[in-house]
Amino acid sequence: MRPPKPPARPDRVSLWRYMRLFRADLLSAQPARLYRAWMAEFRTPFFRSYLCNQPELVDLVLRARPDDFPKSARVSEGLRPLLGQSVFVTNGETWKRQRRIIDPAFEGGRLRDTFAAMVRAGQGAVARLAPLADGTPRDIEPQTSHAAADVIFRTLFSIPIENETASAVFEQFKAHQRTQPVLNLAAFVPLPRWFPRFHSRKTRETARSIRALITQLTAQRMGEIEAGTAPDDLATKIMTTADPETGARFDTQEMVDQVAIFFLAGHETSASALAWALYLLALYPDWQERLAEEAEAVFGTRAPEFSDMSRLRVARDVFRETLRLYPPVPMMVRESTCPERFRNRDIKPGAQVVISPWHLHRHERLWDNPDGFDPARYGTENGKTCLRTAYIPFSAGQRVCTGAGFAMIEGPLLLAMLVRAYRFDAVPDRPAMPVAHLTVRGRDGIWLSISPR
Numbered sequence: 001m002r003p004p005k006p007p008a009r010p011d012r013v014s015l016w017r018y019m020r021l022f023r024a025d026l027l028s029a030q031p032a033r034l035y036r037a038w039m040a041e042f043r044t045p046f047f048r049s050y051l052c053n054q055p056e057l058v059d060l061v062l063r064a065r066p067d068d069f070p071k072s073a074r075v076s077e078g079l080r081p082l083l084g085q086s087v088f089v090t091n092g093e094t095w096k097r098q099r100r101i102i103d104p105a106f107e108g109g110r111l112r113d114t115f116a117a118m119v120r121a122g123q124g125a126v127a128r129l130a131p132l133a134d135g136t137p138r139d140i141e142p143q144t145s146h147a148a149a150d151v152i153f154r155t156l157f158s159i160p161i162e163n164e165t166a167s168a169v170f171e172q173f174k175a176h177q178r179t180q181p182v183l184n185l186a187a188f189v190p191l192p193r194w195f196p197r198f199h200s201r202k203t204r205e206t207a208r209s210i211r212a213l214i215t216q217l218t219a220q221r222m223g224e225i226e227a228g229t230a231p232d233d234l235a236t237k238i239m240t241t242a243d244p245e246t247g248a249r250f251d252t253q254e255m256v257d258q259v260a261i262f263f264l265a266g267h268e269t270s271a272s273a274l275a276w277a278l279y280l281l282a283l284y285p286d287w288q289e290r291l292a293e294e295a296e297a298v299f300g301t302r303a304p305e306f307s308d309m310s311r312l313r314v315a316r317d318v319f320r321e322t323l324r325l326y327p328p329v330p331m332m333v334r335e336s337t338c339p340e341r342f343r344n345r346d347i348k349p350g351a352q353v354v355i356s357p358w359h360l361h362r363h364e365r366l367w368d369n370p371d372g373f374d375p376a377r378y379g380t381e382n383g384k385t386c387l388r389t390a391y392i393p394f395s396a397g398q399r400v401c402t403g404a405g406f407a408m409i410e411g412p413l414l415l416a417m418l419v420r421a422y423r424f425d426a427v428p429d430r431p432a433m434p435v436a437h438l439t440v441r442g443r444d445g446i447w448l449s450i451s452p453r
Helices: 015-024 055-064 073-083 092-106 108-132 141-157 164-178 201-227 234-240 252-283 285-299 306-311 313-325 375-379 381-389 404-421
Strands: 039-043 048-052 137-139 332-335 340-342 345-347 352-355 422-426 434-436 440-442 447-452
Touching (some): 048 345, 055 352, 073 252, 108 141, 108 234, 108 306, 141 164, 141 234, 141 252, 164 201, 164 252, 201 234, 201 252, 252 313, 252 404, 285 313, 285 404, 285 422, 313 404, 375 381, 404 422
Antiparallel strands (some): 039 048, 137 447, 332 352, 340 345, 434 440
16 A cells, blocks of 8 residues: 555646646646656746756755745745745845844754643644544544644744634634635736736635734734733744844734744644644554554653653654655745756746655655655665755755744654544545645545544
């Protein structure tokens, strides 16, 4: 048995057919040859696009010369009503200033400080599953979304998901996702800045609602900081950190932009990875039992402690393998700013350079058993090599995800806590199939039956 993988499209299709496929699902819109190619060129009437799988090219774009390949605005156009000028969409000096303020909140010592909040979110997730653990098939994605949102609110604002404002943001975000196609017109047609982007009315309404709620939380925290009563959480850390070069701090509007991307990136991606990890463990019960035994041996009858994380090796490798097979963000798009030559092809300024974790992580010329689930691979020479050169679930280089370390604590922790409490079984007549919109999720959900251990 192999983990589910979407079918590839025929090698040649018209632009309009490709746009329809792309709108329905980013993954199955791509041809099978991308799992073997070092580079592929796609031509449209408006621009050239180059997908790069060769590790040396990926390294060049992401690590060696990232300023020459800024993030492309095309794919993020659909997210602008919600994200504004967040660190996810900016480039150049604006982006560098934002990262100088944000990065200190996610340094190693801060992860230890946020750990207790993660544990409380995990305990909440275990408790919410109790009435559902009756063997009835359930879509696990709403539960992992709930858990991931709880982690974000507890670590960012020291409030649980049950808080009225937190709950309202969570509900509005679910509504926003339903309005959000991956393809905005500007992704394919170069439009001037003043030209309308044709976001749907519902997309604009839900984005406004989410931003208004986040503004309330941010303004309230500003007041608490001024009064000296603010909790020592991620929001306080970010809002009180000055840019070491200019001395400036985020104002309320800038902080709203950043909180929006923390919620989108930290909630949506973690929910996706956790759901797929549980599904893979249901498909491979031997690994599930190994993980459950490890969690029981490490935690015993007490709550998890930060020092436990180094001992959760099975949980870490299962989560790492999940991120390889189902990277939450399957593709990243950069734009060339100067003439380049890649693999004897001339790349003009303005060309789109696509780095695809989805294809790189399953590349047939790099990985042993690329489509198989094998958490033990990271102890092999091939696994160690590919981990260094062909594994980028959080991107790489200067734009590596700020929360990568956070995610690698959160994911294994929640996985261990859930599998220690419950057994997850696959539902034979409801197989999952990955589909990519904002992140890689199940086309019709990810169905499992749950029972107590």
